[in-house]
Amino acid sequence: MLFTRGMTQRSMRAGAVTGLVLLVFVALVRLQPGGPDVARAVDDLAQVVAALLAAAACAVRACRSSERESNSWGWLAAACLAWGLGECLWAWYELVLRRDTPFPSPADAGFLLFPVLAAVGLLSWPSAVLHGTTRWRTLLDGALVAGALLILSWGTALGTTVRADGTGSFGYAVSLSYPLGDLVLLTLALVILSHARHARAGLGLVVLGLVLLCVADSGFAYLTAVDGYTTGSWVDAGWVGGFLLLAAAAHLHTAPGREVLRPGPARMESTPRALLPYVPAGVGLSVALAGQFGGRRDPVTLGAATVVIAALLARQLLAVLDNRALLVQVLAAQHELEHQAFHDPLTGLANRALFGERLRHGLELHRRDHRAxxxxxxxxxxxxxxxxxxxxxxGDLVLQDVAVRLQAVTRTGDTVARLGGDEFAVLLEDGGNPHDVASRIVDAFHEPVPFGSAYVPIGASIGIAAVGHDEETPSMEALLQRADHAMYDAKRAGKAAAPTRGEHVPHAGARHAVAALTARVRWTVG
Structure with a gap:
């Protein structure tokens, strides 16, 4: 579903407020108008408040949402709370104990729980992107995004962390957990946003907030690996901004029962969202190529680039197969529509439109090639x-049975049509003998039609209008008149007969009936 105009405006306002708060935060922390101690307190407390605010907002939205959305927002609330508690421990070290926070520390437990709980929240998001016919496309997009992010992370946080030394095995594992968790969380966020069936403003802000948080986490891991992180660093702004965006996303919840849905058929996903997985893929491949041409041939980067290229090829192959399947469905639907437009729904015979077209074509062949x-x-x-x-x-059963019997006594190339009600027509081309066909029709109607415990006798009056190969081609109206008059002759002769009529001037009642039939046929032909 596309964003409503009101929701988009609210999202823009939320982004603007978040940006303004971040500017104030960065100014206070970087300029330090009250001194280093005040700046550190502002930094730590702002992160605590932002995380707990996001946890509270997500929890409130979970309580007010439907069951499916409630699970997602509940997990996001737990993730923000875990990070907020970890930051409380961090602030306790710096503001109360007045010493640098050791690494690793108990605070890292809360920080590392965040990507795990947030990933569960994203996977439970009511978008169904991992189910149904889109499963393989989603998995390939996941491989595409993950490979690209691995290239970028290996060149920055992950690669630096792997090559760092001096923190011990446990500290090394904790350091690696930050960029790896961010890589998984970012992959899920981007893939779910690109495939979500209901891409509301809340989901967009959630993904944007998670991007900021993951970038800040990876920056923290990188700076820690090179022993360059201090409170007040630029990564702290990413944490504050990310949690504020999560809080804004939760605040944009539409009240139950008042959600505005656009009427009409389901819409295709927007082009920007459809292209979203290709953006990191393009950036990642560009970085990998730059490294290869610059002489920095790293096996991890090369392997990740290979995964991205393979996923791209598989994605395009899947798109070709999907398009082919869609084309088959469209052609089948078109064929079905054409069949419905030119066939009687009750009997399956040709209808007036198709009969008129066949009759016109037969007369044209007679005029051109003298075909009888x-x-x-x-x-x-x-x-x-x-x-x-x-x-x-x-009555319907009789009509269906009559259709079957008419088709049984005619050739495959003959046109058998139901013109409406109890009126049928048979068009014979390529030299078929109309009297033999009429005789077979009369014989076929000798057996009654069973209906429950009853038997319904059927009979028919048949009028024949034949045009020999050496005759002048009549008009459609004239040929219909001749067949119709012959049919009336059959009824007057006692029914169940099949006389042949030549051209003559019909009486007034017959002229009116023929005019009505001819008008219907000629109208459908155009």
């Missing part, structure tokens, strides 16, 4: 009595 053709106009006898006595279900 014949038209049989079939009208069921006493059909109204079937509907009146046995009901319309019996």
């Amino acid at each position: 053709l014949s038209l049989l106009y079939v009208d069921l006898d006493n059909f109204k009595g079937v509907n009146d006595t046995l009901g319309h279900d019996a």
Whole structure:
């Protein structure tokens, strides 16, 4: 679902407020108007307040959301709370004990719980991106994004952490956990945003907040590895801004029962979101190529680039297969629509439109190549009595049975049509003998149609209008008139007959009936 205009405006306002708060925070921490101690206190306390504010906002939204969204926001609230408690321990070391926080410390437990709990929240987001027919596309996009982020992280935080020494095995593991957890969390966030079926403003802000937090975490790991992190560093602004965006995302919750949905069919995902996985892929491959051409041929970077390229190729192959399957579905739907447009839904026979087109084509072939053709106009006898006595279900069954019998006694290339009601027509081309066909039709109607415990007798009056190869091509109206008059002759002769008519001037009642039939056929042909 696309963002509503109101939600977009609220998102922009939330982003603007977050940016303003960050500017004030950076000014206080970097300029230190009250001295280093005040700046450190502002830094630590701002991070605590931002994290706990985000936890509270996510918890409130979890309580007010539907069950599916409630789980996601509940896990995000737990993630923010864990990070906030870890920052409380960090602030305790610096502000109360008045000493630098050791690394690793108990505070790292809360910090490292954040990506785990946030990842669970993202995986439970009501977007269904890991289910159904999009599963493989989602997994390939995940490999695409993860490989690209690995290239970028290996060149900065992860690579520096791996090559660092002097923290011991446990400290080394903790240091590695930061960039690895950020890599997994960022991959999930970007993939879910690009595939989410309901990309609300809240999800966009959540992903943006997580991006800031992951960048800050990776920056912290990098600076710690090179022994360059101090409170007040630029990464602290990423933590504060990230949690403020999470709080803003939770605040943008639409009240239950008042969510505005756009009517109409489901929309395709927007182009920017569809292209989102390719952005880090392009950046990552560019960095890898720059390193290769610059002489920095790192096996990890090369392996990650290979994964990205393989995922790109597989993604494009999957897109080709998806497009092919979609084309097959479209063609099948088009064929079905064409069949419905030119066939009677009850009997499956050609309808007036198709019959008129075939008749026009047959007359054109006669005019051009002198091909003989014949038209049989079939009208069921006493059909109204079937509907009146046995009901319309019996009438429908009779019509369906008549259609089957007509097709059984005609050739595959002949056109058998239901013109409406109890009126049928058979168009014979390529020299078919109309009298033989009419005789077979009359014989086919000798057996009654079973309906429950009853048997419904059927009969038909058939009018034949034949055009020999040496005759002048008549108009469609004239040929229909001849067949219709012959059918009326059959009814007057006692029904269940099939006389042939030549051209003549019809009586007034017949002229009116033929005009109505001709108008219907000619209208459908255009």
